[in-house]
Amino acid sequence: MEPSKRFQQIKADHLKKGTLFEDSDFPPDIKSIDPGNPAKYDEYDIKWLRPGEMFEKPALFIDDASQLDICQGMLGDCWLLASIASLAQSKEHLNKVLPPGQGFEKKQYCGAFRFCFWQFGEWVEVIIDDRLPTSKGKLIFVHSADRGEMWSALLEKAYAKLFKSYEALMGGRIGEALVDFTGGIAEKITLHVPPKNLFKRVQRAHKRKNLMGCAIDATGIAEEKTDNGLVKGHCYSLTGIAIVNGTELIRVRNPWGNDREWNGPWSDESEEWNKVSAKEKAELGVTYDHDGEFWMPFSDFVREFTRITICHRATFDSESNTHFNISEREGSWVKGVSAGGCRNYPDTFGTNPQFMVTLTDPDPTDDDDDCTLIVSLMQKNSRGFLHSPLSIGFMIYEVGDDAFMFMEDENRLEKKFFLRHKSCGSTPRHICNREAIQTFSLPEGEYVIVPSTYEPNEEGKFYLRLLTEKSASKIK
Known part of the structure; x- marks a missing residue:
């Protein structure tokens, strides 16, 4: 989708004047966060800062986009962040949502960024400025594990503007954002009675580069942490699938981006990985970082998780x-x-x-x-x-x-x-x-x-x- 005339004009005017764009349609105001209950955020003393005011050298991407670039803040939008993590795996889809040719380089940066989301049959351009809500100099919502990397925080802001506020992103299903990122159709598969050949279906969807996510339903307590490391009432992204030493495995990522990971068979540093060659582990991207991403047996996954969402494309x-x-x-x-x-x-x-x-x-x-x-x-x-x-x-x-x-x-x-x-x-x-x-x-x-x-x-x-x-x- 080519830049609109409005965005081209904004960029040309501010580069010529040496000024930075300020978005009056989504101002740096508490009502852009929560129009219904603004007092909810009083204790955080929120200040809206541009990336250059937080980091010496901000960048849109550091070493390209990765699912590890998405760490959840205080907003309850894990469904969105799991979808963003899936989006990060597809350069084709990411370039559609965040068109290339933008960044913080001198000849590009004007304080404005453009994103594109699918909405009921058409791609809609959303233009934002890069002022982001912070507390004590730190981003309060989504942020990257890489210091100064801004693409995920700016994407969240653009999506919040699309729906009028950050608070509008509280609670949702993974498929909703996957559809808006791709224009595809998000099939929901329940796992209490899994369909036949489910592993092959997921394997085929991964090969087709369909974006996928999964979730565990709550049992009364929101985001309840379990002994096996998983979290109930929480959304995850699916980032890989493989057969290793005859075992069907699936790779899952928690958008919290911390050590809240599966701790059962085939988890980080479990003994099963000792029987896998270093070359194969490298090909699978196996690391022992506490980054929220982990492998687990597909049979355990089906038992522990409630549903899978596969976003199909034409x-x-x-x-x-x-x-x-x-x-x-x-x-x-x-x-x-x-x-x-x-x-x-x-x-x-x-x-x-x-x-x-x-x-x-x-x-x-x-x-x-x-x-x-x-x-x-x-x-x-x-x-x-x-x-x-x-x-x-x-x-x-x-x-x-x-x-x-x-x-x-x-x-x-x-x-x-x-x-x-x-x-x-x-x-x-x-x-x-x-x-x-x-x-x-x-x-x-x-x-x-x-x-x-x-x-x-x-x-x-x-x-x-x-x-x-x-x-x-x-x-x-």
């Missing part, structure tokens, strides 16, 4: 000769017109928006006649805005041979269809999150997807996306 997999296609459509729920509520309201459910999709088998030569379909329903303005998110979900119906009896037009079914047919798939429940997402395995055929709010007459805009395994699949 791509071609040469190994399986499979296209991964993303189809997208915008829509809205309008009171009295297209806001029919969930299936509990049969008289109005059929007025909801409807989307037809045709699924075709990606590999007709195999024994599996089913098609993989990932459905993502996203509502707009669900984070950092004044109103609360709606409770959203969707249902899927197979359009069988009798569908012609219930067609209002070629792309829409009338109310009677939904009264007489059962759904073949749905979200488990309606949720008050930005996104409701579910993975399905369905036979070839034509289907209709019906997104809805829980209650009728709730108005809002949404974005529906489908990931299918063959580009011939279509949505209309």
